[in-house]
Amino acid sequence: MSSDNIVNAFFSVVNSVKKTAFTADIIGLDFHLGGDLGIDSREMLEIWYDLEKTLNIHIPDGEKRDRYTVQDVIDLLEQKVETVPV
Amino acid sequence: MDSRGLIELERMPFKDRLTKQYSFYLKELENGYMMGREGFGPVGKTMKYKDLHTDEFREVLVFGSNSYLGFSDHPYVKEKVKEAVDLYGIGTGGSPAFSGYTRQHKELELRLAKLAGHEDAVLLPGGYMANLCWVNGLMNNNDIIIYDKNSHASVINAIKMTSVPFYSFDPDNLDEFEKLIGKIRSRVGNEKQIFSTVEGVRSIDGKIIELARYIEICKANNIIIILDDAHGLGTVGATGKGTLEYLNLIGQVDLRMSTCSKAIGAQGAFVSGSKELIFLLRNFSYPYVFTSGLAQPTIAAISAALDLLENEPHHVQQLHANVAYMQDRLEQRGFKIIRGESGIIPVFFEQDGVVRLINKELYRRGLFANIMEYPMVPPGLERLRLSIMSIHTKEEMDRAVDMIYEASRLVCN
Known part of the structure; x- marks a missing residue:
C-alpha cells in the first residue's frame, strides 16, 4: 500500500469518528492530534481501532502510546502495513 | 481488556452494553471482586475488611491507604472536629457564592495559600473538583493548555468540558516540551495565553520531575503554570509542604492544587494563587460557584492536621x-521498585x-x-502500589x- 493511501485512510477514519472534513491538503503531517485536530486520547483509541480494521493490521496497545502528531501515527501505520505478510 | 475490546463494548447499543458489563461484574464477584473492598472502623495501619466470599470482617494490615500520616484517626484532630461541631454545627447550607462561606473557610484558605507562597486559595470538595475548577475558571476556547501526559482524568475531563485547545507533553522530555511551545507560538503568535500543568509528585510512581527547568521554560514563554500536587501535601518536603518546598521553589508557580484527603487525612482540596487568579475561580468557575461549601467538621479536620504538620x-x-x-x-x-519521594512505592513483576x-x-x-x-x-508496567x-x-x-x-x-x- 502506498504512503498516500495510508494518509488518506487516516483522514477518512478521523473524519468519520470526529465528523470533520480534514484533508491532506490542509493538515500538515506535523500537526498535533490534540491541539490541532482536537482528538483526545479516548477518541484516538477509536481511530486506531478503525485504522486496524481498514488496513488489516494489528497494533499492540503499548505501541499506540506517546504518539503526538499525524506523522507519529502515519509512521507506525507504514511500519505495520509493511510487515503484514502478503 | 485491551483497547479493541473497549471500543467494541462502547459501540454496542446501550442495553446490550449494560447487560454485558453487568454480567461481567457478576462473574467477577463470584471470583472475588477486589474493587471497592468494604472496610469497617477508623482508617489506620490495620483495619477490618470484609472477606471476598463471606460477610465476615477480619483485620488486615493496611498498605493501601493515602492517609500517609495517620491523621484520619489522630486524637488531636478528632478533638478539634468535636469542638467545631459544638461551635459551628455541620453543613454550610449553600455554595460559597451564596450562604456556604464562613470565617472558618476564609481562615483556612489563607493558611493553605501560604503553603505555596500564594495570596489566596479556594477550597473544593475533592481533588477532582479542584482540577475541574482551575481549568474551567481560567480558560476558554481562545486559550491553549499544554498538559502533562500523566495528568489525572479530572484534568482531561475539565479540558473537554471547557473546550480549550489542548496539547500533551512528556514531563521527562523537557527539550521536546520547549520545541512544542516554539511550534505553537510560531502558529498562534505571542498574544494568545498558554497555560501548562504538570504533576508535582507523580501519582503513579511517586517521582518528581525536573520542575525548576520546567518553570524556567514556562516563564520564558509567558505561560501560566498550574502545579498539580495532589499527592505532595504532607508527604514531600522537610515539613510536608509539598513538592515546592522539597525543591525550594515556593512562590514559583502561578497556581497550585493539593488535596486534603490524603496525608491531611480529611477530605477536599484547594487551589491557591494570586489574588487576581483566585478571584476568577471564586467568581467564574462553575465547579466552585455551584457546589456547597465544605462542611465545618471537614474544615476543622484540615485545620487541625495543619497544626500537627506545623507543631509536630x-x-x-x-x-x-x-x-x-x-x-x-x-x-x-x-x-524491582521505583524509589520515589512520596509515600507511594510501586513494585513490579516480570x-x-x-x-x-x-x-x-x-x-x-x-x-x-x-x-x-x-x-x-x-502495558508491561503493571504494579503493586504500596502506600x-x-x-x-x-x-x-x-x-x-x-x-x-x-x-x-x-x-x-
Whole structure:
C-alpha cells in the first residue's frame, strides 16, 4: 500500500469518528492530534481501532502510546502495513 | 481488556452494553471482586475488611491507604472536629457564592495559600473538583493548555468540558516540551495565553520531575503554570509542604492544587494563587460557584492536621524514614521498585496479569494493597502500589515484605 493511501485512510477514519472534513491538503503531517485536530486520547483509541480494521493490521496497545502528531501515527501505520505478510 | 475490546463494548447499543458489563461484574464477584473492598472502623495501619466470599470482617494490615500520616484517626484532630461541631454545627447550607462561606473557610484558605507562597486559595470538595475548577475558571476556547501526559482524568475531563485547545507533553522530555511551545507560538503568535500543568509528585510512581527547568521554560514563554500536587501535601518536603518546598521553589508557580484527603487525612482540596487568579475561580468557575461549601467538621479536620504538620514535624520525618526502610527491604528481597519521594512505592513483576493474583493472595493472607493495571498504566508496567504510613512499625513493614515475597513466589512459580 502506498504512503498516500495510508494518509488518506487516516483522514477518512478521523473524519468519520470526529465528523470533520480534514484533508491532506490542509493538515500538515506535523500537526498535533490534540491541539490541532482536537482528538483526545479516548477518541484516538477509536481511530486506531478503525485504522486496524481498514488496513488489516494489528497494533499492540503499548505501541499506540506517546504518539503526538499525524506523522507519529502515519509512521507506525507504514511500519505495520509493511510487515503484514502478503 | 485491551483497547479493541473497549471500543467494541462502547459501540454496542446501550442495553446490550449494560447487560454485558453487568454480567461481567457478576462473574467477577463470584471470583472475588477486589474493587471497592468494604472496610469497617477508623482508617489506620490495620483495619477490618470484609472477606471476598463471606460477610465476615477480619483485620488486615493496611498498605493501601493515602492517609500517609495517620491523621484520619489522630486524637488531636478528632478533638478539634468535636469542638467545631459544638461551635459551628455541620453543613454550610449553600455554595460559597451564596450562604456556604464562613470565617472558618476564609481562615483556612489563607493558611493553605501560604503553603505555596500564594495570596489566596479556594477550597473544593475533592481533588477532582479542584482540577475541574482551575481549568474551567481560567480558560476558554481562545486559550491553549499544554498538559502533562500523566495528568489525572479530572484534568482531561475539565479540558473537554471547557473546550480549550489542548496539547500533551512528556514531563521527562523537557527539550521536546520547549520545541512544542516554539511550534505553537510560531502558529498562534505571542498574544494568545498558554497555560501548562504538570504533576508535582507523580501519582503513579511517586517521582518528581525536573520542575525548576520546567518553570524556567514556562516563564520564558509567558505561560501560566498550574502545579498539580495532589499527592505532595504532607508527604514531600522537610515539613510536608509539598513538592515546592522539597525543591525550594515556593512562590514559583502561578497556581497550585493539593488535596486534603490524603496525608491531611480529611477530605477536599484547594487551589491557591494570586489574588487576581483566585478571584476568577471564586467568581467564574462553575465547579466552585455551584457546589456547597465544605462542611465545618471537614474544615476543622484540615485545620487541625495543619497544626500537627506545623507543631509536630516528627510525623513527616517518620514517614520519610519508613519509606526509605521499606524501599531498602523490598530491594533486598530482589523486587524491582521505583524509589520515589512520596509515600507511594510501586513494585513490579516480570509478567503482565500476575499482579491481580498476587494482590488477591495478599488480601487472603491479611495484607491490603492496591494495584495499577492497564489502561491506568502502560502495558508491561503493571504494579503493586504500596502506600506507606508514618505509623507503620518496622515489624509491620517486615511482615508486609515477607507476605509480598511469599505471595509472588506462589503466583509466579
